[in-house]
Amino acid sequence: MDLQVLTYLMAGASFALYIGIALWSKASSTKEFYIAGGGVHPIANGMATAADWMSAASFISMAGIISFMGRDGSVYLMGWTGGYVLLALLLAPYLRKFGKFTVPDFIGDRYYSKTARFVAVLCLIFISFTYIAGQMRGVGIVFSRFLEVDINTGVIIGMLIVFFYAVLGGMKGITYTQVAQYCVLIFAYMVPAIFMSLLITGNPIPQLGFGSKLISEDIYLLDKLNAVLNDLGFNDYTESTKSKIDVFCITGALMAGTAGLPHVIVRFFTVPKVRDARASAGWALLFIAILYTAAPAVSSFSRLNFINTINSSSYETTPAWFKNWEDIGLISWVDKNKDGLIQYGPGSSLDPEKPFFTKERGASGERVVSNNLTQNENEIYIDRDIMVLANPEIANLPNWVIALVASGALAAALSTAAGLLLVISSSVSHDLMKKIFRPSITDRQELFLARVAAAIAICVAGIFGIYPPAFVAQVVAFAFGLAASSIFPALIMGIFSKRVNSIGAITGMISGLLFTASYIVFFKFISPEINTLDYWLFGISPEGIGVIGMLINFSFAIIISLFTKSPSENVIKLIDGIRSPR
């Protein structure tokens, strides 16, 4: 069957499933809207958390990034999973015992302060919108490449679907659609991974194929990859090029940031008991680990496949996928040495790095770019985001696998977008309106407000998708850095210290936040030209600076608390309460 028809069928069937689930699980009270009534089974919550967490970045971009970074890409693998250990051991059980609706709820009550709650809401909204922008770009890429509709139409279709089940079903609708979305996305990720592993190493388990020998030669995959890359002038795939302190800090910031992400934390409010919260963190990480241990294998397979298919072949003989991705502007080729063959090598082929296409075609039929050429021999530009989507085509897999991957990518993007929209809407209706500005509203009014807030948030997210801010890639560091330096320490101290008081926590959050934000803004926006090792504080890049922000937050909060009044009896009672499951 034709690829486009198949993709429409699969994506359409999955959308129908999500909408069906939404109709079946409509929320009728704020408790159902915010935390699905608090009765979700830990395994279901584990799946929902996994889908919530694994975004377009995990599904589409991560393996591609690792594919081109090699060993340096490990920070994402460790950082985005290690955070779950912190979440399970330090946060989930206690916040579940606290048992209210939102993350700012805990910060507001534990630090007995509307200011603290307000600061937490601001951090939460900023982090969540940053994240949503990325999801909408993912939806746009998938729609434009596989369904061949305009990116804007794609974003609007995505918005309508999310609107339908998030506004109607709230957390309850989202939870059960996320369970379905997890199944779709993990199946869609693993099928091509298994195919590729079989084709390259003969081992049906990609996680093991990663460490196996090739079918074609008596040499280990990773050794072969190192050799091939060395021939082209690259460093070893298995060697690190970054300094240890930077790798250490980036990993730390991603871990603490993961544990501090509000849309993940709030998932643990939906299970019935404290022991369920612990168990469901374990299930969530297990479900995530299936994809995350396959991702580095996919990265290495696809890098090898890519080089074997493209390098030293002529443009005319390249497979269809190469020209398709070139058509939507994510691949470019310039015949620098005029030999009619494609040469791939280290460094960026163009200046600036991203291609600007003219309307003309070159001697071999390739799209002509107006960029300056760089001095190196590399002739290829490839957007790292396309590797996972292009993999089935690069490996010559059947059309239904390609259609499946498209549906999986949509599931990953939509599930995360929905989870984020929900925490934004609940922090507006619950924390800002009910708890700060209009305490007198009834439950029904609050539920209505939550739906309105969700609807507005979807429109803002859609605008981000249609007019993607140029800084999307840069602000990802922001989301994790800010979560690590503001929300995460405030939650940890709120649970494990009885001495930290409101003034300490507020100063801590604000100082950690300001430090991290100004460091990132300085290097990413004000002076990007000096964003290099020589100018970084202690050699830590903006991606890793959240760790220092976190330490600043902890130190300020503890020192200031020691010189000011202890929290009251009531707060001590609250802390004792969350420390015991009963």
Add this chain to the structure above:
Amino acid sequence: MKEKNPKNYWRANLIIIFSLLCIWFLASFGAGILFSDSLDKIKIGGFRLGFWFAQQGSILFFVIIIVVYCFLMNWLDKKYNVEES
């Protein structure tokens, strides 16, 4: 006779968390970053050990750590009689 003192429960809880976080640190920051160069000299199958920890092994350890934590805490809750009904 079940122990009831909440202070002892909390102390035991902190010991469990601390020990597991040590393993967490060693499996990721330790084996995957700080000592990965020396571990890379050991090769198992196609994997250099430090590389394996950084890209797969640490994740495996994380899952095991949470599973062990769940069992230990369920046992501790029972011992101190603080389980939820």
